[in-house]
Amino acid sequence: MVIIFILAAIVLAAAILNARPPAKTERDLQAIFPLWKLEKGILLSKSGDATVVLKIDLPEIFTLSEQEYESLHITWLKAIKVLPPGSILHKQDWFTSERYAASAQRSQGNFLQQSSDRFFNERPYLAHQCYLYLTLKTPGRKPATSAYSSLLRKNIVARELTGNTVVQQLQSCIGQFCRILSDSGFVTVSVLSPEEIAGSGNKQGIIDRYLSLGRDQGPAVLKDIHFKPELKIGSQYCLLFSVADADQLPGFCAPKINYDKYATDRTKFFVGFATPLGQLLPVNHIYNQYLVLEDPVQTLKTMEAKRRRLQSLSAYSRENTISRDATAEYLNEAISEARMPITAHLNLLCWTDDPSQLKEIRNAASSAISKMEVIPHEETVGAAQLWWAGIPGNAAELPENECFYTFAQQATCFFNLETSYRSSKSPFGIRLGDRLTGVPLHVDISDEPMKTVCTNRNKLVIGGSGSGKSVFMNHLCHSYVLQGAHCVILDVGHSYEGLCKLLGGYYFTYSEANPIKFNPFYIPAGDYLDTEKKESIKSLLVGLWKANDENFRRSEYVAISNSLQSYFHFLSGHKEIFPCFNSYYEFLQQHYIKELEAEKVKDRDFDIHNFLYVLRPFFKGGEFDYILNGTENLELLSQPFVVYELDAIKDHPTLFQVTTLVIAEMFISKMRKLKGIRKVIVIEEAWKAISRAGMAEFIKYLYKTVRKHMGEAITVSQEIDDLISSPVIKEAIINNSDCKILLDLKKFANKFDDIQATLGMTDKGKDLVLSLNRANEPGKRYREVYIELGNTIMKVYRYEPSIEEYYAYSTEQSEKMKVQEYTEKYGGDIRKALRAIALEQVA
Structure with a gap:
């Protein structure tokens, strides 16, 4: 048993509702605190209510299709149906502004890694955690109202818990509830430990965090709480918006809405209905969603009595007539379609420590609420009681008059269904960025998918000219080599010359003065x-x-x-x-x-x-x-980075034949002899190599066997027609590439159906690809990239290089010449050259 104590007095200015307290009233929070104790992981209130605290990991934003939103919505409905009457589902989504900080391990890394860390240092982003509080009210509990709340009472008398009846009833349904959510495959559910709920030592729990509006994993900090003249917690100025009346609601709601920024005239792009109040609202805020499940029989009786009362008064007022008809429609739908009648409440708590930002936050929050076609309402009088009910485990104190009647089907449409992007737990991967903010993420597109959705590590990369394809591939190869991989590249266009110098690799190219050897x-x-x-x-x-x-x-x-x-x-x-x-x-x-x-x-x-x-x-x-x-350059087996530049010899029958045969021999030798080392072969725009029958057979063999030797084959192209022109290559590459990476394909929008059919893409994938770079953040130089794994996992990431990375990877002739000029200026040291260019750009 963990007894919850607030160790110091926190100053409370009493809310004035239907009472006349002195002008300045201070209350000791310990005296009126509604929670009693934490027993076996269950929060017990002084009124006898029992609450289980869960943490929910939601799907990442921009990754669900229209059908998946519907499926997730149905999953929530199924889970809610197992909860007993008297339950309150309180879903609390925390969105806090954070800033990126590189790990100490990365700060000791490679030159380009360090430049990337400096570039992203202090990049702001919105961190998200979702908590679910399932409360079962004690039988016979008097409903809370704005005028009758434990916050306004002078003393709280702990009710006698009738044995463990409430706790046992809650425990009997919680397992089934969690199982239904987890089995959907969309979310994962975990029960918070006592330390995560109540805190331990200097580490705050979720209760402390709510009372201080602190950061996740931060230390416990005691703060004064003021309700008048405005809601203020410590130095944080708060704004609270509520949806407490059916008149505020839209005429139509659904689990998803169209997101115009990423939609086209041919496709729609869906996000969750409540996503405007989630990741798309870039301020510190908590989004509270309450569903109160009363006895459905009693609820219908109450509504029927209300209908009869309105019927008798309908002759005196048109408003009464309209209310009578609306109540009748509600009863008809509840009975005819077996709907679950509930009461619901939504509120949005925003805060900032800078009072000059309040106007901007107020406008942003009101605009976000209006995007759901909900009428925004800023709470002033009832803000104290609503904040009080938001304390984890205190949902039973939600004022009854702040709730509206609806059905679970409609109420769950207002749930926030998405979270921010998550980094992979795998030690191997590449650095990409969150689509909304660009904050760095660790993404494994090779090893981790092999355990779940992929059968090989091969990749197909397609992107039009200027889409950032070469810069992305340089980044991928650089990341792989730094993690111990051996990378062999067949290139046309000198795209990897700068990277090869940085890595000290072998660069084979042909010129009259220095022919290929x-x-x-x-x-x-x-x-x-x-x-x-x-x-x-x-x-x-x-x-x-x-x-x-x-x-x-x-x-x-x-x-x-x-x-x-x-x-x-x-x-x-x-x-x-x-x-x-x-x-x-x-x-x-x-x-x-x-x-x-x-x-x-x-x-x-x-x-x-x-x-x-x-x-x-x-x-x-x-x-x-x-x-x-x-x-020279003879130690090919031990050299981790080898580039064959074929541009000058791609049309020469003898030189090209010799080169391709040497490449095939060398890579097969690496495959066979380098045990436990990742091997990667990248075939860029060297389509002459693939068009020859001998090389095509080698590629076919390669794509089918490289997996067995801890390897992967990557093919890069500007034109999809290059891949389908040869049946051998189509069968070898497309059918044996479980990872497909697509960059900007706007110029193919009118014939994308053919590309979709060739690559076997779903409609969800098509919508994501056509949304690339449609709403890029002004002032930032980056490209978006679509990654599909096993035809199952589909996401869009940013790739935003630092200035040093961009110039090291760039294929623009003027920029390459600038790098060469600065390299000569600094005695052949390309690192000094790139750093000088970066400093010049920043200045």
Whole structure:
């Protein structure tokens, strides 16, 4: 048993309702505090009411479809029906202004991580917690009214709790209530511990927090509470708006409403009906929702008596006639459609420590209430009693005259159904931003989804020109490499040059002055010639020797295999010889040709002279003698970041063929040999590679097997037509990519149905994609990105890079030239260059 004590006197100015107290009245809160004790996790009031305190984790905002809002609404109705008569459901949503602060661990991180932390430091956002207080009133309890409240009584006499009847009745239904909500899959429910309710030591509980309007997880702070001349708690000036009369309500309500900012002329975008009073109201506020479940039989009898009374008075007033008809309609609907009659109350408590902001907050709150077509009403006289009833466990003190009759179906439409974005609990992931504020989030789109909705980690990334696709992909690859992944990129357009310099990776590109160079014959120290390596070199040699329409005999395959075996055996005895194509070619001329003669191998089985003649251009002095004889950037297996820039050679039949074969060999080698390390291959706009049948087969193999080796394949494109032009690629990439990432596709809006069908997207996904960047925050440079996981989880995030990140990742020629200029200015140090540009931009 935890006894709730308020350890110090808190000054209360008494509310004046139907009474004449002295001009200044001070009350000791301990003397009139309505709660008695906390027993077995249940709050007991001095009036004998019992309350269970729950914490509800709601769905994230902007993630539910129209049908999902309806399903969640039905779930709440089912849960409410299991509550016994005499219950009060008090749903209390806290929205508090917070500021982002990077963790100490990240502050010691990479240069770009540190720049991002500085960029987002002190970024304001709205934190949200949802609590549910289920109260069962003691039998025979006198209803509270504005004139009869425990706040106004001089003394509170604790009623004798009749055994544990109320507690047992509450416990019998609470499990079923929680199970119905949890089984829906939309929300998770947890029962608050005694420490979370009443606090412990210097850590405040939910009761302390409400009495002081403190921050979540903050220390307990005692504050004076004033009701006159205005509601004020400590230094916080409060405004309270209430919905206490049916005349304030709209003519129509539903679980969701259209959010015009993200809607288009072809699509609608839905948010919860009460979301304007939730995440979309950017001020400190508490949204209280009360449902009072009385005995339905008694309620209908009371309403019927009211109808007869109005009938007798209808001849004297048109208002009485209208009220009689409305009451009759209410009774008819309750009986004919088996509706659950209840009384309800809603109120919104806003606060600030700056009195100059009160006018702005008043306007914002009134506007938010009006968006639901509810008439706003600012409470002044009854604010004290409504605030008093909002104390956790004190919902039974809600004044009866502040409630209106309605049905549960309509009342639950006014529930706040959404919360803010949540970070993933997985240790692996990337940094993205909340859609509303951009506050950083940790998002896992690889490992965590594999446990729930995905069967592979492969990704398909599609975005039009200028959509921020390259900047996002740079960020993704950078994040992966910093977390220990090996990343291989096939690029067209030099999108990763800056990132490669920052990470100290290998950058393979072609120019006349510095042609592209590889060395597939090189074996790092400590490694050995395994079957995988030998097969990849054989495939390369065969690809260079034979044209696509030429036959390849089994005897030729054996001869090349034997030549490689003999060559590497020869190298083991001649350490002075450097492994490369030149030394292999010389070995064939000087040694292997003699082996063939000794074994009497005929030319029809293996024509070595033809083989040497065709491969002569790759030997020293030949046209392509550079490509297979590289002496730098040889440690490909241990290098975590490798970029192959194919722009200059994508149309060259020989260079491109060699490059793609080398890439395939290298990545397969990483897949097989790097145990316990994440492997990522990114295929950017290198569609020539995919259009070739050999590479297409490699991609098909890759997408189906990379999962088994802790890897993922990522394909990036500007045009969806590129993907569907080849049946092989369509089957390999789209059908085997459980993660789809889409950026701005506005230019495809009129033909998005084809894209939707090709990608197998739902209508919910379509609405989210077409909402991208439609209401971006002015003055901030960012792009929105849609991420779909397993065709089940669909969310839109911000990607907002810091200035340093933006210039490191940018593909704009003028900006890349600026980075190069500053890098030369600072002696080749790109970090100093980026920092200087950032300081210049801020100034």
